[in-house]
Amino acid sequence: MLALERLPDPRSVAYFSGSLVAGYGNSWSDLDVYVVGESVPIGPNVVKDRYTTISIHYTSSRRVDFEFWTRAATDRLADCLSRIEIGAAFADEYFSPTEEAFIHRLKIGFMPERNRKGLEGLQAKFDFEKFRMYLIQKSLRTADHLVEDVSGMIESGDFLQAVLTARPMIGAAVDAYCHWQGNTDPSTKWRLHHLRSVSCNLEQSRIVEEFLDLMFPPQSLKSCEPIETKRYTDTSLRFVNRIASLVQQ
Amino acid sequence: MTSIYKNSIVICDARVQRRKYSDEPWLILHHEWIKLDSFGDAIWSECQDGKTVEGIALSLQSRFQIPLYEALAATVGMMEMLRSRGMMQYQERPYEETSGERPDSP
Numbered sequence: 001m002l003a004l005e006r007l008p009d010p011r012s013v014a015y016f017s018g019s020l021v022a023g024y025g026n027s028w029s030d031l032d033v034y035v036v037g038e039s040v041p042i043g044p045n046v047v048k049d050r051y052t053t054i055s056i057h058y059t060s061s062r063r064v065d066f067e068f069w070t071r072a073a074t075d076r077l078a079d080c081l082s083r084i085e086i087g088a089a090f091a092d093e094y095f096s097p098t099e100e101a102f103i104h105r106l107k108i109g110f111m112p113e114r115n116r117k118g119l120e121g122l123q124a125k126f127d128f129e130k131f132r133m134y135l136i137q138k139s140l141r142t143a144d145h146l147v148e149d150v151s152g153m154i155e156s157g158d159f160l161q162a163v164l165t166a167r168p169m170i171g172a173a174v175d176a177y178c179h180w181q182g183n184t185d186p187s188t189k190w191r192l193h194h195l196r197s198v199s200c201n202l203e204q205s206r207i208v209e210e211f212l213d214l215m216f217p218p219q220s221l222k223s224c225e226p227i228e229t230k231r232y233t234d235t236s237l238r239f240v241n242r243i244a245s246l247v248q249q
Numbered sequence: 250m251t252s253i254y255k256n257s258i259v260i261c262d263a264r265v266q267r268r269k270y271s272d273e274p275w276l277i278l279h280h281e282w283i284k285l286d287s288f289g290d291a292i293w294s295e296c297q298d299g300k301t302v303e304g305i306a307l308s309l310q311s312r313f314q315i316p317l318y319e320a321l322a323a324t325v326g327m328m329e330m331l332r333s334r335g336m337m338q339y340q341e342r343p344y345e346e347t348s349g350e351r352p353d354s355p
Contacts, residue, residue, distance in 0.1 A: 087272060088271065144266065144268070147264070148279065234263035235263075237263035237266075238263050238297075241263070241265075241266050241267060244267065245267055245294070
C-alpha cells in the first residue's frame with residue numbers, strides 16, 4: 001500500500017490512521033496514510049488543501065488517502081497546543097477541523113514495529129492529554145451556545161426548532177463526556193461508537209440509554225404541543241447540565 | 250414574609266447551567282452569572298437531585314461537619330437568592346395538618 005507513494009521514504013515519517021485503525025471503519029471507509037516530512041506526492045490525483053496536500057489512490061477494494069504534512073506545520077501545531085490555556089471562560093478555537101483530526105490521528109497512528117521509531121518521535125512532540133482537555137472544553141462550549149439557543153426558542157414559542165436544536169446540544173454534551181473518558185476523536189460521526197466504547201459500567205450504560213432516548217423523541221413532539229415540548233427540552237437541558245457537572249467536577 | 254417548609258422540594262430551572270471556569274464554579278442563566286463558593290456549589294449539586302430543603306441542609310451538615318442551624322441558614326439563604334433570580338422554585342408539600350406526618354418523598 002505504501003508503495004503507491006514510494007514510501008517509506010527516509011525523509012519522512014509515514015503511518016496509518018483514521019477510522020479503520022480506530023476500529024470503527026467499514027467496507028466503504030477509506031484508508032488514511034499520513035506522511036510528515038519532505039516527501040511530496042507522486043500520485044495522479046492530488047488535492048492541495050490549506051493545511052496539507054492529499055494524494056488520492058483508488059485500489060480495487062478501497063480508496064487510500066495519503067495526507068502530506070510538512071514538519072514545520074506539525075511543529076506549529078505542537079507549539080500551539082502547548083500554549084493553550086485550559087479552563088478559560090471565553091476560550092478561542094485554536095485549531096481547524098483538519099488540524100484537530102491530524103492531532104488525534106497522530107495519537108492513534110499505527111506502524112509496524114520496524115518503522116515505529118519515527119512515529120513515536122512525532123507523537124512525543126504533542127501533549128495529547130492537553131488536547132483531550134481542549135476537546136472537553138470545546139464540546140462544552142458548543143453545548144453552552146446551544147443551551148442558550150434552545151432556551152430562547154422555547155421562550156419565544158419556536159417549539160419544533162427547539163426540539164431539533166436540542167439534539168445537537170445533547171450530542172455536544174455527549175462528545176464532552178466521551179473526551180472526559182479519554183476519547184480524543186474530534187469527529188462526531190462516530191459519536192455512538194465513542195460513547196459505547198467508554199461505557200463499561202451500569203452508570204455509563206445509563207448515559208447511553210438516555211442519549212438514545214433523547215435522540216429519538218416521541219413523534220408527538222412534531223405537533224409542537226407546548227407542555228410536552230418543554231418537558232423534552234427541560235429533560236435535555238438537565239442531561240447537558242448533569243454531563244457538564246460530571247466532566248468538570 | 251415568606252415561609253419555607255422544610256419538606257418543600259426544590260425544583261431547579263433546567264436552563265440554569267453550572268460550569269467551572271479557571272477552577273471556579275458558576276451558575277449561568279442567560280446573561281446572569283453567579284459565582285459559587287464551596288457551600289453554594291454543594292447546595293446547587295444537592296438541588297439537582299430533587300431533594301427537600303431539609304434533606305439539602307442535612308447533607309450540607311454532614312458534608313461540611315457544621316451545626317444544623319448553620320447548614321439550614323446557608324441552605325435557605327442560597328435558595329432564596331436563587332428563587333429571587335428565577336433559578337429555582339419550591340414545590341411545597343406541607344405536613345398534613347391533621348396527622349402532622351410528612352408525606353412520602355417522591
